[in-house]
Amino acid sequence: MSLKKALEFCLPDSNSNKHCLKDFKGKWIVLYFYPKDNTSGCTKEAQDFTEMKSKFEKEGAVIIGVSPDSEQSHNKFIVKYDLKILLLSDTEKNIMKEYGAWGMKKNYGKEYEGVIRSTILINPNLEIEHEWHNVKVRQKRKSGEVKHAEIVFNKLLELKNE
Numbered sequence: 001m002s003l004k005k006a007l008e009f010c011l012p013d014s015n016s017n018k019h020c021l022k023d024f025k026g027k028w029i030v031l032y033f034y035p036k037d038n039t040s041g042c043t044k045e046a047q048d049f050t051e052m053k054s055k056f057e058k059e060g061a062v063i064i065g066v067s068p069d070s071e072q073s074h075n076k077f078i079v080k081y082d083l084k085i086l087l088l089s090d091t092e093k094n095i096m097k098e099y100g101a102w103g104m105k106k107n108y109g110k111e112y113e114g115v116i117r118s119t120i121l122i123n124p125n126l127e128i129e130h131e132w133h134n135v136k137v138r139q140k141r142k143s144g145e146v147k148h149a150e151i152v153f154n155k156l157l158e159l160k161n162e
Contacts, residue, residue: 003127006031006120009095011066011088014074019064019088021126028061028160029122030152032135033101035115037069037077037087045117045137046077048149050084059156060124066090066101068115100133119152121159129159 006029010020021029032049034042049056049063056063063085069077074087096102101118104111117135122128132148139146 003123003129006122006126006128007095007098009090009098011090011095012071013086013088014071014078016071019086021122024062024064025126026124028056028059028124028156029126030056030061030063030119030156031099031122032063032065032117032119032152033096033099033115034065034067034117036067037073038080041117041137042067043077043081045148046083046085046087047081048137048147050082052149052153053084055153056156059153059160061156062086064088066095068093068096100131119148121152121155123159130155 006021008021010018012018034045036042046065053063065085065087068091069089070091071089074089090096093102096115099120101116103116105114116133119132119135120128121130135148137148
């Protein structure tokens, strides 16, 4: 099975430092796209990934969150919730479009363009191993609530052990 190459990008973080995909070659990358800083679902997702950051790091993975918010917005979001993950700004939405994380959405019967909550798992050779689109941050199951961050972590372990 041949994997699709991840698309190169360079985006600014909350301190205006540029980060490019190629900078992370040799690591697993959890690239997740989310709609907006300081909203309930996006806050839970960022907190869940922050909580699991050390587990991901032990497996050689870095977590990168991307939204259309400004660098200043990311900075306030990080400080307010003590987030420990890298957040990048895609204000032009170009990277989101490239990765299929921007498009038509429906809410209460209305259609509009927006962020499609997505996570892309990229291997150390910068190839896409797995994709999730229309992500639910938390899913209720009979066994209890399952966090998307845990699903991503389990997939990482599965792929590493293949």
